[in-house]
Amino acid sequence: MSEIESRGYVHSEALVSTEWVAGHLKDPGVRVVESNEDPLLYSSGHIPGAVEVDWTRDLNDPVRRDYLDRERFQALMRRLGIARDTTVVFYGDRNNWWATYAFWVFQLFGHDKARIMDGGRIKWLNEGRPLTREVPTYPESGYEAPERDDTRVRAFRDQVLRHVEEKRPLIDVRSPAEYTGERLHMPDYPNEGALRGGHIPGAANIPWARAVAEDGTFKSAEELRALYEKEAGLQPQDDVVVYCRIGERSSHTWFVLTHLLGYGRVRNYDGSWTEWGNLVGVPIER
Amino acid sequence: MPVPEKLTRMLDMLDMVTDRNERIQLLIDVANRFQEVPPRISRRPFPEETRVPACESEAYVFAEERPDGTLDFHFAVENPQGISAKAMAAILDQTLSGAPPEEVAQVPTDIVYRVFGRELSMGKSMGLMGMVGMVANLAKKRAGAMERQ
Numbered sequence: 001m002s003e004i005e006s007r008g009y010v011h012s013e014a015l016v017s018t019e020w021v022a023g024h025l026k027d028p029g030v031r032v033v034e035s036n037e038d039p040l041l042y043s044s045g046h047i048p049g050a051v052e053v054d055w056t057r058d059l060n061d062p063v064r065r066d067y068l069d070r071e072r073f074q075a076l077m078r079r080l081g082i083a084r085d086t087t088v089v090f091y092g093d094r095n096n097w098w099a100t101y102a103f104w105v106f107q108l109f110g111h112d113k114a115r116i117m118d119g120g121r122i123k124w125l126n127e128g129r130p131l132t133r134e135v136p137t138y139p140e141s142g143y144e145a146p147e148r149d150d151t152r153v154r155a156f157r158d159q160v161l162r163h164v165e166e167k168r169p170l171i172d173v174r175s176p177a178e179y180t181g182e183r184l185h186m187p188d189y190p191n192e193g194a195l196r197g198g199h200i201p202g203a204a205n206i207p208w209a210r211a212v213a214e215d216g217t218f219k220s221a222e223e224l225r226a227l228y229e230k231e232a233g234l235q236p237q238d239d240v241v242v243y244c245r246i247g248e249r250s251s252h253t254w255f256v257l258t259h260l261l262g263y264g265r266v267r268n269y270d271g272s273w274t275e276w277g278n279l280v281g282v283p284i285e286r
Numbered sequence: 287m288p289v290p291e292k293l294t295r296m297l298d299m300l301d302m303v304t305d306r307n308e309r310i311q312l313l314i315d316v317a318n319r320f321q322e323v324p325p326r327i328s329r330r331p332f333p334e335e336t337r338v339p340a341c342e343s344e345a346y347v348f349a350e351e352r353p354d355g356t357l358d359f360h361f362a363v364e365n366p367q368g369i370s371a372k373a374m375a376a377i378l379d380q381t382l383s384g385a386p387p388e389e390v391a392q393v394p395t396d397i398v399y400r401v402f403g404r405e406l407s408m409g410k411s412m413g414l415m416g417m418v419g420m421v422a423n424l425a426k427k428r429a430g431a432m433e434r435q
Contacts, residue, residue: 037407037409037410038367038368038369038370038410039310039370039402039403039405039406039410040310040313040314040317040369040370040373041367041369043307043310043311043314044314044317044369054405055407056405056406056407057405093367094342121367122366122367125366125367245408246408248407
């Protein structure tokens with residue numbers, strides 16, 4: 001049994017170790033993808049053979065507030081040489097925050113052969129594993145993407161409103177100060193601000209990074225259950241909505257609940273607080 | 287009030303680098319020139335009042351007065367992956383150290399977008415703007431003290 005398997009996750013295959021990645025650097029069936037918050041990191045050095053998926057340029061619609069559509073996703077996959085049966089391994093900075101975001105967006109197009117490298121970029125570095133500045137190129141693939149499916153893992157505001165009315169569980173993964181509404185004003189940054197502070201009624205506050213151990217790896221299933229089940233009161237059969245400010249931090253919690261704890265119905269509300277905190281007439285709790 | 291000349295030149299130069307990859311390489315080179323605050327100014331654990339609010343890379347800003355009354359700016363970045371913070375620190379030191387404090391005090395925080403482009407997360411923007419704002423505040427205090435002298 002591997003160390004990751006010994007942590008008791010329901011779907012431990014969603015995680016791979018740095019050692020596993022090191023052993024598959026030349027595996028044509030595996031594509032390693034780095035996704036970071038810091039735009040300089042990939043170019044300063046990355047895992048040999050890894051390609052970059054940039055969350056602003058590659059994953060978003062260039063005009064509307066939405067994710068890329070089928071054509072753009074297909075073009076991205078083709079450019080990165082990813083086929084429908086390629087195992088895509090994501091890793092990145094900030095405890096894999098942006099890696100899980102990219103992973104989640106890939107799920108909108110049903111790319112199920114996706115993994116997260118446990119511990120992310122920092123673990124790879126701390127283990128003294130090699131980095132390169134050489135940007136690889138791969139032969140273009142013939143990826144045929146399906147239409148984006150927003151029903152499985154994504155929630156929209158009207159669905160969230162019904163969710164609240166039905167008193168179903170939500171997890172707010174922002175900081176306690178954002179959750180209480182104490183921290184609202186985002187100086188000089190109007191694009192991600194909200195007019196009202198607080199949280200969606202009924203939401204429990206479990207900041208996303210609490211799912212991560214000190215070395216950047218995910219906590220064990222037992223520790224995660226203590227957080228989400230004992231503390232927040234969730235049950236695996238629950239219909240759960242997670243949110244943050246724009247849906248990126250909550251994709252990390254979505255990954256934990258869906259893959260590590262095996263919850264069957266978890267959706268990420270990517271409109272999140274920047275939408276809810278600006279909506280007219282919706283209920284807010286402080 | 288004009289923006290300090292060296293900063294203007296740096297921003298104008300960056301404006302000319304329109305290719306994203308070229309700009310990233312240039313900023314990485316800048317980050318590699320980052321020098322941490324010397325021990326004669328401060329040592330770990332750095333005082334909380336020198337910490338940049340909202341900077342997730344745990345950056346610290348220090349000012350050292352020169353004989354002519356202007357300031358040298360020093361920085362520490364505790365996050366080993368905080369390469370953008372290091373690039374920002376190196377730019378601020380290179381372009382604002384020794385500049386008239388009343389000009390430094392007026393440097394707008396949104397220069398981070400001219401340096402890095404608009405494709406920054408909110409967390410990253412806030413941290414980088416916090417560094418600029420802290421430098422401007424230190425200069426503002428110094429300019430006020432000079433006026434009173």
